[in-house]
Amino acid sequence: MSLYQVTLRKNDSPENSRVVEIDAPSREQAAANALQTGYRVALIKALPGDTRGHISKKELSRKELIKLFRGLASMHKANISTSDALLFYSQGLPDPDLRGCLINIRNRIETGVPVHVAFAKEQKFGSTIITIIEAGSNAGQLAQAFSSLARRIKIELLFASKLRTAIMVPSVVILFQIGLFIYSQVYVVAQVEDTLASVHMAPDPLSKAIFSFSHFVQVVWPFFVCFLVAFIISLFKSSAVRSKLLLFGMSRWNLLSKLVKGLRQSAYVGTMQMLYANGVDLANASMLAAKVVQGTPMYEGFVKASQVYETTGIPFAESLKRHASLDPQVTHMIGIGEKSASLAQQLELLRDIYEEDTEAFMNDFTQIINFITLAIAVFIIGFVFAGSMLPIFLMGPRMMQSGNM
Template sequence: MPAYAYTGLSAKGKNVKGVATADNVAALKASLRRDGIYLTAVNETTAAAGAAASASGGADREIDLAKLFDRVTPKMVASMTQLLGTLLQAGVTLPEALAALTDQVESQRFKTVLTDISEKVNQGSSLADSMAAYPKVFPQLYVNMIRAGEASGALETVLFRLSEFLEKQLEIKNKINSAMLYPVVLAILGAAIITLLMVGIVPKITGMFEDMSAELPWNTKLLIWMSDTISGYWWAILLLIWFLGWAFARWRRTEAGRWAGDAMVLRLPVVGELVRKIAISRFSLTLSTLLSSGVQLLHALDIVRTLLGNVVLEDVIAKARDSIREGENIAPALKRSGQFPPLVTHMIAVGERSGQLEQMLGDVARTYDRETNTSIQRLTGLLEPLMIVFMGVGVGFVVASIMQPIMMLTEMAGS
């Protein structure tokens, strides 16, 4: 039985080298697959030479720390989807396209996923079923659209729509992250400055007030108490903050906590408006993409409902789905909830009457994309001065509380 020196990838994306005996390369490949190893290169060798090479490789093996941080990002998935659609449109078969993508991908973890998908497709599985084995990489929305594309025979078209959808979602997410970066940095900086003043500077200055016979102002007493508390019980404060955060997170995971928290967010003046617009944009764009890809309306609503990120709005979609199942149109069901603005329900109603619901939903998504950008700018414009005012009030309180008794000492000395 011949011996083969092989290299492959484990299920975790780790490079694996070794030597094994098998009747042929196909038998070796099947044996390694059972062990969770995906073959990437193989050469026939003698058993002795293979054992020596294996031992040498084991001695020289080093830990690649970069693999510990290797993960499949939504940007990678979007790029892969676009390239796969381009290859299929050019007439390349699906197995060949998957093999080409596997060779091009740099992430070892993603390479392992695509290798397994390619193997399953070559064995006769559908692309959607092969991708469904990796829900963290390809979510339910993605898999259902691929399945609809395969059923309709327009897989490349669905891939292009899906790629555009993923890029749009990434764009919205990046806008929100960029807009929130500056206020968050200001908040952290302000908290750090005030903490530094309380712990490092205030105790040294307020020590001179201890021997004063005069009554200290209330704000100075409060400052001294706060400084002593933070300096002496900082560990208890950190522990309390951690406990409150843990308790809040646990409460939010309960059904009552999710309902109360999400309902409260929607009622906030500026934040609630932004959350609602993001949800409406996501709802419209996703539903339009699913319907255009051939997914049935009721099934599409089930998928969309899981993407809104707010249980109040999710419940609205669930009730609308039940009403549609009983023969009602989607627009009246959404209008009754009061959670969707009249403009949205009116445009959806027009789309239903004209038979152009997908196009009208796309128009709603584009409209609310612009509204989302405006709300993000408004929120950023509100948070930035608030953070500056917060820092100014905190530092001003410390300075005033220190200077007021110093001025009192000066007046007492002068008299």
């Protein structure tokens, strides 16, 4: 395969052109792969081999993957081959990078490369996706594999969106409120205090306490802001800080613990169900499914359980019970599936149960976070009012009396 840069010009307006990069065995094949409806090939340029390193190898967005796998699954169900399905799906795509990626995969398949290898060579798909495609291909169930991938990625995207909404929006609101509070204490309350001092009025005890608190805020606010900025940066940059903060929150808040554990168990069981239902043996399926919770305290237990099951031959449910941190319901139903030869059905049932439970926990978590945000907003607004308006209300009658004297 060589990398070619193909320039396309529109038939009815040659001044309009497009440039795409195509991985193909020859110039003729590059021209054929790049050709689009309403365009003609104007120029084909072979790119040096080292320019491949400049091509983006980042994974595709989840939304693009959902549409891609749904489209491939529907065409497979219509008895369209993988090669033709990729060609049909790529035609008319607005993103030239994605179009080139799919054409490259098709070209590899046409030359006899296995489907999962053709996908893996693009370096845009995760290891779990490649494994499921391989399992589906080996079992002759690519349509089911693509459908399973689309469904799983959609659920992950939905939960990620809900979690981001539940955390990010209230966080931004709280940060704005903190800024408003600091501004009121540093500038507004100080102006009120100067106004009272200019008319030689001594503040009453409550106003004096408000002014003293304002003095304290004026001294410490730069240090507080620096600490807050450093904390936010560490959250984004350090996974260790995020992990410790999450563990602390889970130890103090039962709902958060249930939510996080439910998300992890749902991801693990759902991935294992996908793999096992598409022909991957249980030991490999459980080992690969453990990767979705890599970096969490549950990962080591899942890996250990898979290794013990594969090497000792004890039932998988018993191995999970000994080494993994799972709800008893999970190990119980997996045990039933092993004994009754219905493990795929039991895993599917567990997946649906945990997805429903996790969605309920997510809704409760969102409602509580929204209530906390509202309570903090009311508290800060009360502080702003007390600091800026209350001293004026309290001193107003005294100032009027002083003026009448």
